[in-house]
Amino acid sequence: MTYAIKPAERIDMIDMIKKISSEVNSVLEKRIKERYFPNIILLYSFIEGMLKWLISVKAGWMKTDRALPPSDELVSGEEFKSIEEISAKLTSYDCLQFAFLIDVVDLKLYRRLLGINTERNKLIHKFWIHSSRDDFRAFRRILEDLANVPNEFSDIISKLSKEMSPDLLRQTSVPFRKK
DSSP states (O other), rough: OOOOOOOOOOOHHHHHHHHHHHHHHHHHHHTOOGHHHHHHHHHHHHHHHHHHHHHHHHHHHHHHGGTTTOOOOOHHHHHHHHHHHHHHHHOOHHHHHHHTTTTTTTTHHHHHHHHHHHHHHHHHHHGGGGTTTHHOOOOOOHHHHHHHHHHHHHHHHHHHHHHOOOHHHHHHBBBBBOO
16 A cells, blocks of 8 residues: 655644643543554654654754855755655664764763663564563553653754754744655
8 A cells, every 4th residue: 555645744842742641641641552552553653753854954053054155155945855754764773873963962871762662563463472562561661661752852952943943943834754
């Protein structure tokens, strides 16, 4: 099955983080067991998507350094589009590597996310034989562990907005987000 890629759309990432955090926290507080696994998947997807977006933003920002004096070399829109396309195609493991290499995440967060990625792969790729598919306590522990990751991304966005213009960061689109 193939999916059409729709043009990027501009969204406020801080609002997105707040909505996801609110949803996950609500599920945990209300102990909605049936929503544990879907929220785990939501957070795995969120982490990978956020890393792709942050890599795209940071790499684009790094490219703009060329446009500053004394070089006066301009960065083309095509280059930015290529950065977004490359970022969107990264695997979850590649995202972690790139994010660490270009200082989107520090060593501590990199190691934490690497552990999360390993656990994600174990859960997703072996779910069909997972002995605890109905063990809501195990899913709750995983969800609790993942629940504070969005806050760490808020910190990264704040750091980037100090480095870049906050308005520019807010205007940056999420690559290939479907409407």
